Amino acid sequence: MKGPHAPVRVDWLSRHMEPILDPGQPILDAHHHLWDRPDSRYRCEDFLADIAHGHNVLASIYVQCRTGYRPDGPKMLRPIGEVETIRRWACNAGTNAFPAKLIAHADLLLGSSAQAVIDALMEAGEGTICGIRNTTAYHPDPTLTSNPKPAPAGLLKADTFLQGAGVVARAGLVLDIWAYQTQLDDVFDLAAAHSDLTVVIDHMGGPLGAGAYRENRSAHFESWRAGIERLAQLPNTRIKIGGFGLMVMGKDYHLADTPPSSEQLAYDWQHHVDVCLNAFGAQRAMFESNFPVDKGMFSYPVLWNAFKRLASPLSADERAALFHGTAAATYGIDFSKFKINTSGRK
Numbered sequence: 001m002k003g004p005h006a007p008v009r010v011d012w013l014s015r016h017m018e019p020i021l022d023p024g025q026p027i028l029d030a031h032h033h034l035w036d037r038p039d040s041r042y043r044c045e046d047f048l049a050d051i052a053h054g055h056n057v058l059a060s061i062y063v064q065c066r067t068g069y070r071p072d073g074p075k076m077l078r079p080i081g082e083v084e085t086i087r088r089w090a091c092n093a094g095t096n097a098f099p100a101k102l103i104a105h106a107d108l109l110l111g112s113s114a115q116a117v118i119d120a121l122m123e124a125g126e127g128t129i130c131g132i133r134n135t136t137a138y139h140p141d142p143t144l145t146s147n148p149k150p151a152p153a154g155l156l157k158a159d160t161f162l163q164g165a166g167v168v169a170r171a172g173l174v175l176d177i178w179a180y181q182t183q184l185d186d187v188f189d190l191a192a193a194h195s196d197l198t199v200v201i202d203h204m205g206g207p208l209g210a211g212a213y214r215e216n217r218s219a220h221f222e223s224w225r226a227g228i229e230r231l232a233q234l235p236n237t238r239i240k241i242g243g244f245g246l247m248v249m250g251k252d253y254h255l256a257d258t259p260p261s262s263e264q265l266a267y268d269w270q271h272h273v274d275v276c277l278n279a280f281g282a283q284r285a286m287f288e289s290n291f292p293v294d295k296g297m298f299s300y301p302v303l304w305n306a307f308k309r310l311a312s313p314l315s316a317d318e319r320a321a322l323f324h325g326t327a328a329a330t331y332g333i334d335f336s337k338f339k340i341n342t343s344g345r346k
Helices: 044-051 080-092 108-125 159-170 181-193 217-232 262-280 300-311 316-331
Strands: 026-032 035-037 040-042 056-063 101-104 129-133 174-177 199-201 237-241 285-287
Touching: 026 285, 026 316, 040 044, 044 056, 044 080, 056 316, 080 101, 080 108, 101 108, 108 129, 108 159, 159 174, 159 181, 181 199, 181 217, 217 237, 217 262, 237 262, 237 316, 262 285, 262 300, 285 300, 285 316, 300 316
Parallel strands: 026 056, 056 101, 101 129, 129 174, 174 199, 199 237, 237 285
Antiparallel strands: 035 040
8 A cells, every 4th residue: 555655765864863852751552553564664664763862761562553454354344454454563573562552543434333443453452452442534635544444434433443542442542543633523523422541542533734724824723722622621631742744734844955953843833832842741642753654754863863953951850750650651561661771772
């Protein structure tokens, strides 16, 4: 599948390098992908190479992206192959921390029948499955897409999807949702209907900046802010801060002659990050790399330098929550077992 993302250009990324800030800060990368696609490859060894530049990344969480599905058998069980594939890749790379946990896919439109899929996922994961995510980001403008296979309209409101969300809750798993700002009311209704379900909002709830959203940016920002602040009123919601490299956000760093610095990224992202932190607080927010999707826009070391700049005014407890504490608590990860040394290498 060809993804609608900025292509990764290693030579272009190498045009800007900078020293690592606060190299001792422990990090749990709360959201990344792995894949082997016709147009790009990003396996465990590629992720390990990205984290080897000085940041103290001790563990990570893999998020489903249709990698390694079974080629045959019952369609609803084919996503089991993703769990099998990622665990095999991690084993071959000699790591049990990257990823430490997996957010898998079970089609929640199956309603109560999703239970059988979740049971199979958990059996295949042997304790590594911490959540479920479906492809849910949708916009009627076909140019505003962030998935090779975009979601259908109205999925988050479908009765069967809501039933499937209840299955996720009963399984003790987290539901990750990637939705654009135009869908945040639907996310609110879903989270409100399942108070026993932890709902994690990926990529800050999809603030849009591409297409028609390049005009009247302040109005679109305020609309996004209102949706985020409303969602934060529900105690069972959490938010991931990141995803700024998604094309739908309209940052266009990839069009410049040189990659952005962490100072530029922190400046550009400040207002969005402030909204998320003011609404959710650090104890309900977490940083994510969203690699390799965002790698077409900036490098891994520069990304985490930008996050460190943004978090620098906060207290030590707030920084700990953003960089690892919230993600560990949300997804049931014993982060202490990964704190082996200050370099973060196993």
